[in-house]
Amino acid sequence: MSRPIIAITMGDASGIGPEIIMKALARPDVQEMCRPLVVGDAERLRIAGSMVGTSLMVNSLERPDEARYSPGEVECIDLKLIPQDHPFGRVSPVSGEGAFRYIERAVRLVEAGQADAICTAPLSKEALHAAGHKYPGHTELLAELTRTPEVSMMLVSPKLRVIHVTTHIGLIDAIARIEPGLVERVIERAQTTLVKAGIASPRIGVCGINPHAGENGLFGYGEEEQKIAPAVAACRAKGWRVEGPLPADTLFFLAARGDYDMVVAMYHDQGHGPIKVLGLESGVNITVGLPVIRTSVDHGTAFDIAGKGIADEGSLVEALRQAADLAPKHVEA
Known part of the structure; x- marks a missing residue:
């Protein structure tokens, strides 16, 4: 052995x-x-x-x-x-x-x-x-x-996997840093990690930034359309099973019940909160990249x-x- x-x-x-x-x-x-x-x-x-x-x-x-x-x-x-x-x-x-x-x-x-x-x-x-x-x-x-030059934080619990676009910076700074190229690279790291783990065609859900993922511009200033949607489209064009931007509260529920293999969180607390609620004692932090x-x-x-x-x-x-x-x-x- x-x-x-x-x-x-x-x-x-x-x-x-x-x-x-x-x-x-x-x-x-x-x-x-x-x-x-x-x-x-x-x-x-x-x-x-x-x-x-x-x-x-x-x-x-x-x-x-x-x-x-x-x-x-x-x-x-x-x-x-x-x-x-x-x-x-x-x-x-x-x-x-x-x-x-x-x-x-x-x-x-x-x-x-x-x-x-x-x-x-x-x-x-x-x-x-x-x-x-x-x-x-x-x-x-x-x-x-x-x-x-660039890595991503991934958190894993028995029911949920989460990878972060930004981590240890303030929320205002995180929103400013998020842009389509960064989001696309994080999704790519998620895809690569899951395939290496033996999931041939992983399902990846991408969070929005604002409540209800902006609800077609009702909340926020168009961040979902400008910063996230182009990255999701680029990844889907590669044949990957990527969906988003999605409302974070609903997405984490769906992922925890098995509908998605990975959630892409936009900022620290958006991703850490659900993992820790599901079980701090069983969570694992993996540095991807x-x-x-x-x-x-x-x-x-x-x-x-x-x-x-x-x-x-x-x-x-x-x-x-x-x-x-x-x-x-x-x-x-």
Whole structure:
């Protein structure tokens, strides 16, 4: 059986990332689906392991070829950035720097062929900025590290897939940024991703911006007709099953019941809201368009419960499952 090597970045060390990693790696189903290689701080993982009550032994590694992937053990590329007494539950530039460095190392591992995919635990944008790394989030950071000019955020839950035209910008700025070329490229990334996932002729629904998708100009200033409709027409001309612009409230209902394989959301909250209502614990974030496979939990650092050992690992397990499914298949050594 081929088990891909998944580089798991530890995220913000002050958040729940170390805890959910230790909980997830204690599960036999995770060990069966992949070879997990944590990029983080081994001592922080040991502390988190004690908090969640696992007996897993954490191995501190300098290189990935030192990993044994033995039962009852966690392999960690140990960057040794976090002091042993570093507090949980607080924004810290130390944790922000660590989160950046873990991602940076994971990208280099995949580029060097030493890992097959990346799965990221949550980071704090505030801590990242406090450490001097001015990125809106994981997606933009990964795009720069891989020298990728444009990527899309895709969220996946058991009943819904959503890809975003814009993400971490204000609503007024998002509307200004939306234009037919960008919308068409996002639809194309959705089409390509679904076909690679084995859906030969996917059904893609495209949201409008305004209530009722503008209702023929009654709401808004013609954004649907100017910014979205030309992109939908261009994609339909390629023979793709694309519909829109459609009223977002109705479209998400139809997609959740199975009428569409993907929803194209125009801005952050339009896409994130339905996914999180359907189940925050099972949502997965996938960055589409990178030269590396990257999945992530669809929740934040949860500073309010960090260090208590009670965080749920469900979203991380699903993110690892998606990473294993999307990773290149090869014969396990």
